[in-house]
Amino acid sequence: MRNGTLAGALVLSAVAAFVGCNHAGPAARAPQAAATVRAPAPPDFGPRDVDAMLEKAWTEKGVTPAAAADDATFLRRAYVDIVGTIPPPERVVSFLADRSPNKRAKLVDELLASPDYAEHWADYWEDQLMGQARAADIDRFAFRLWLRDAFAKNTPWDRMVYALVTATGQNSPGGPRPKSMSEAERAIEKSPEPVNGAVDWVLKYRDTPQDWAGNASKTFLGVQIQCAQCHDHKTEKWTQKDFRQFAACFMRAQTLPLDGLMQKGQKRAIVRDIDRPLPRFMRNPDLVDIGRAEPTALDGTPMTDDPRESIAKWITTSPAFAVEAVNRMWGHFLGRGFVDPVDDVRPSNPADAPELEQALAKDFATHGYDWKRLIRTIALARAYGLSTSSASPVLWSRFRATPLGPNEMLDALIDATGIDDALRRMGRFDVDALTERLRQLYGFVFDVDEESDEQSFEGTITQALVQLNGRLVAGGSTALPGTAVARIARSDMSADKKIEALYLRTVSRPPTADELASWTKYFADPPPVSAPEVVDRKTPGPFRRVPETRDPKIAAVEDLMWTLLNSSEFVLNH
């Protein structure tokens, strides 16, 4: 897939011709769509320009921003937000030791260049675009690989969205469902037919073009046009007619299954457009009025010639497209977008600091919709480097703590504990496949509700139980051969060094003097470990109940690890 996507995009036109599409492939037109907005040598709008605008806004509002966060806090934050996990302990040490004045900029560049960058943003967008959608012909691996590949190449956002909205071709290599990303990658490379993972997003909306239209508008433009599906919007300008005409652009994608109903595993299908709304939609009383509407963009431009391609072009060149991307990214890094929620732009929900939002959007659009450039600007702005505090933030005057997302949490736990190494050493398990299973578990358990008030911590009993007693945390805080805690506990380091090593691994900072003192005391006189009371029911697999350590000196180190993994400091991005 790595090099398969571009090739896939190129042969798409061939596939399109093969399945009888009456238009040229998207790869042929996308660059033209983008070229119209790219002017030569546009002025730069960088982090210092962001600061100047925000500082002016703070002064006008009489707001005093919080103090700057210390280096360790910034490092952890940047890791979590840019590459989706916590920094390795060696990086904490080297970053704190680095005396160069531009070390934060160097760090951000290093993270943007890391392979984890593409993994993280593929995770993020898979979640945003696919949610919990599962079906026999939705190949989530192919989709994630498509995204990963695009982010690895830093594909301009307008081109990515164009490719998504216009996606045609085959969804998956088929065959047995892969257990891990690497397995999926191999299957796609071996597939005789080219696979276009973007098609899997289209398949999600196979029966619900109205939702497809609504989600495309919401996700890429921040416009919640779908409110007008049932009736004219009460407070906003959108009418039912606007919605129907917009949704009419999404009525022609036809799914041709390549595998029979009885086929097990991953089902293959081809998506192509026909030259009119699908007949089955026209027989559906909920869709027939959409099918009869004239395909039209939200600004009234008719989308007559190949509506799906036209609307993709319109979306990716609309001014709202860059604004929404910027708003979303600002919200990701700063905890709250200019417009909040990040995908609900409307006159009755005005933006905070709209001039700043517009300036960033302009810079994003005029510099080739370059995510890395945008992230660099935001991450190096003063607001992103402020500390948290108990006062409620006005215009991002203090940093908002947010809980780690499901994948961030899982990766942070794996990286902090080294549990994957321990499992590899046991040699009996496919660690990638296990990680994939854990991803699903964590995705299910830690899926945070976007609707909730982000100022407060919303959690479930299950989440707490998984942290308190789950096998991942239990295994990671038990001195099993290969785990970090075993290495540290059994080393000949002094107590101070052991404590420091665990703090660096988990909360990405050295312990304070106070913490060092109380844990040294605990280590010096560790409480005895009593015999376990519960006998394990025979759970198969590697996450069977972990045998408890009996040596109190080792157990004390485990207790510290467990405490750190359960702490809010570990679980929050702060």
Next chain:
Amino acid sequence: MQRRHFLILGASAFFSAMLERAARADARPAKAKAMILLWMNGGPSHLDTWDPKPRHPNGGPTKAIRTSQRGLQISEHMPSLARVARKLTVVRSMTSREGNHQRAEYLMHTGYAPTPTLVHPSLGAWVAKKIGGPQNGLPPFVSIGGPSYGAGFLGVSNGPFVVLKAGAPPDDVTPATSSDRFARRQALLAQAEQRFAERSGSPMVAERRAVYARATSLMGSADLSAFDHSDEPQAVKTAYGETDFGRGCIVARRLVSAGVRFVEVVQDGWDTHQDNFNRVGKQLGIVDPAVAALVDDLDRRGMLASTLVVWLGDFGRSPKINAREGRDHHPKAWSAMLAGGGTRPGLVGATDAGGENVAGTAYGVPDLLATCASLMGLDPREQVTTPVGRPITITDGGNPIAPAMA
């Protein structure tokens, strides 16, 4: 309601008293203390369960049998339910417009069609929020065998506590270490949290502590064994059928006894696009004994009057049998079954001869959920404001189904 009539009649004491009573009918005191939702995932065929049509070509090979309820005939594959039928309310006149699984499941659980602007709370979440949980550490809302639907804007703390494997204790409720070591770790953690709360000033630390406290009180609950059915007599296990769904029904009864307010039990496998008749027969072989045993068991324990049992799926299935001996999605007409909790046993409504359309008054999903809410003592018309300031009621304008209520 009928404000115009009120004005025409004038405010005679007699009439106003009557109208007041009618207006209060939606918010009457709770008949049901708890609700058990038996969720038939995939959409069960109404024609091969509660609404058989043996004399019509659409009916297929499914025969109808008489039941203990006079005038009610149901599928031959539901002999146990036929026996307890005099305790059941069968509504054959349900209708909806959502023929897509995801949209239909959302509608059935929340009373609203999905919209991208708002995630609606499921009925279980409303119950959790408005009524709350028992004092013994058990959560108010439990889902067994499936994820159910969450709390939307009410916040995840009101969502379901999900148990995927029925009959055994939930995952991760026992500490990985001896209990004294677990207690010690709790104290160490409290200290670390205190330090971080002071340093960061974040109110999230205290809120997270509160969630941990709920988790540890569940761990320590004397009623945790309600999740575990292993101590049930063999005769009970046999009656419910030794299946995941049967075990789920036993656990639902145990949880309700222990004070849990809303339990969902899921039976998957109803999406019978092909081989409908064999597959429905198999499904009913699981569901029929379990649901009948649940109703009987609740009744025998004197809990049926205060426990509302509801049997429901995505939609009905197409009366016309397709080329693969299957039935496709059919939201236009389908059946729901209710029992206990203040329902009135009997048959409500009918479909036409071929099971295509509702004949006479049809009820929508919001009406069904308003019925359940109202029996649970929640006012389906009460307005709540969402975080973005939108007023919203529990269901999308539903009215309780009067003939289904005692």
